[in-house]
Amino acid sequence: MDGSDFKPKDSFENVISLTNHEPLIGFAEMWYNIFLWALFSSIFVHVLAGLIAFCRLRKHKIGRWISVLILAMGVLSPLTGGVITSAAIAGFYRGSDFQMKPFYAFCWGISQTVIVVVVSFSRILSTL
Known part of the structure; x- marks a missing residue:
């Protein structure tokens, strides 16, 4: 399998299960x-943050709309x-001829969200 027969539907099922022990070889995969x-992890974190913001600011005239912006950033951030x-990480693995296990892809994806959360909190604290 050289990555040319990549099927997103099959890969989506494999991504969710994490029980596939076949290594990911192609760049696209x-x-x-x-x-x-x-x-997935970014949407999960931002939905939680949006719910907290909405619950805390529900009586504020303008503040209740902050939760909508938080949810939008939860989708826009990983899309940009x-x-x-993700392409840089996959390119490194492909260029180095490493075989990536599906669990490693899980760790890389979650770590991207963790880094975004850490940077976001550090920017907020520096403005106080």
Whole structure:
């Protein structure tokens, strides 16, 4: 399998299960797995943050709409920066002829979200 027979439907099922022990070899296959985990984890974190913001600011005239912006960033962030960083990671693995296990793609995707959360909190604290 050289990555040319990449099927997103099959890969999507493999991404969710994490029980596939076959290594990811092609660039597109690696990129797709990393990207989906970054997208899923980012949406999860931003939905939680949006719910907290809405609950805390529900009586504020303008503040209740902040939760909508938080949810939008949960989708836009992985669709812009997540695509690029996932491609960089997959390109490194492909260029080095490493075989990526699906669990490693999971770890790379989750770590992208963790880094975004850490950077976001560090920017907020520096403005106080």
